[in-house]
Amino acid sequence: AIQMTQSPSSLSASVGDRVTITCRASQGIRNDLGWYQQKPGKAPKLLIHAASSLQSGVPSRFSGTGSGTDFTLTISSLQPEDFATYYCLQDYNYPWTFGQGTKVEIK
Amino acid sequence: EVHLVESGGGVIQPGGSLRLSCAGSGFTFDDYAMHWVRQAPGMGLEWVSLISGDGYITYYADSVKDRFTISRDNNKNSLYLQMSSLRTEDTALYYCAKTKNPTAWYGLDYWGQGTLVTVSS
Numbered sequence: 001a002i003q004m005t006q007s008p009s010s011l012s013a014s015v016g017d018r019v020t021i022t023c024r025a026s027q028g029i030r031n032d033l034g035w036y037q038q039k040p041g042k043a044p045k046l047l048i049h050a051a052s053s054l055q056s057g058v059p060s061r062f063s064g065t066g067s068g069t070d071f072t073l074t075i076s077s078l079q080p081e082d083f084a085t086y087y088c089l090q091d092y093n094y095p096w097t098f099g100q101g102t103k104v105e106i107k
Numbered sequence: 108e109v110h111l112v113e114s115g116g117g118v119i120q121p122g123g124s125l126r127l128s129c130a131g132s133g134f135t136f137d138d139y140a141m142h143w144v145r146q147a148p149g150m151g152l153e154w155v156s157l158i159s160g161d162g163y164i165t166y167y168a169d170s171v172k173d174r175f176t177i178s179r180d181n182n183k184n185s186l187y188l189q190m191s192s193l194r195t196e197d198t199a200l201y202y203c204a205k206t207k208n209p210t211a212w213y214g215l216d217y218w219g220q221g222t223l224v225t226v227s228s
Binding site for chain 1: 154167207212219220221
C-alpha cells in the first residue's frame, strides 16, 4: 500500500497567518490526491480534489499544489473557523490511504 | 440535498459479527460509487472499502480484507458493511461517503455522521 506522510503533525498559528501543510507519497500518484478538513465531532469535509481543484463552496484562501510524490495544502490567511485537523488522501490506487493528519491549533 | 445516514453500530464481543447500513438520499444512488471510512477514538482516518455504483466492483483495506464485505441495494438506496471476526482494533466510528463524480471515483464529497462500533469483551 502507498504510504502517505504528512508534516507537520501539528502546528500553532494565529489568525491571518499563512499556513502550509505537506504530504509525501511513498510512490508517484500523479495528481490523485485530496485534502480534507475535520473539526471535532464532525465528519470530514472535502476541500481539494485532484491535488489542486477547489471543491465547490470552499473558500479561495485554500489552495493545493503538487504532483507525483509531493503535495501542499496552503491556507493563505488563517481564519478562526479553519482551526481543525487536515488530512490528505491518495486515490491513485487501492487501498486508498490517508496521511496521519495535521492539527492546526490557535497560537 | 444529499443525505447519508449510517446505522447498525453497537457493542460487540471479539469474534462477533455486525452489519452496518447507510441510507442515501438526495442523489441518484446507483450512479455513484460509495465508500466506508473509519476513525478509531482519538485517531486519524482509515479508508476501509469501496463499491461501484452497480455493485460489481469492490476494494478493501488490507486490515479488513477477508473479514468485511461491502454491498449495496440500489432499490433501497442503501449501502452495507458486513463485518465478521471482529477485533478490538476494529473499534471505530464508521462513516459512509459518496464519491464526487459518477464516472471517476476520486473525492469523497458527502459524508454521513458515522455509527460507532465498539468491540469489547
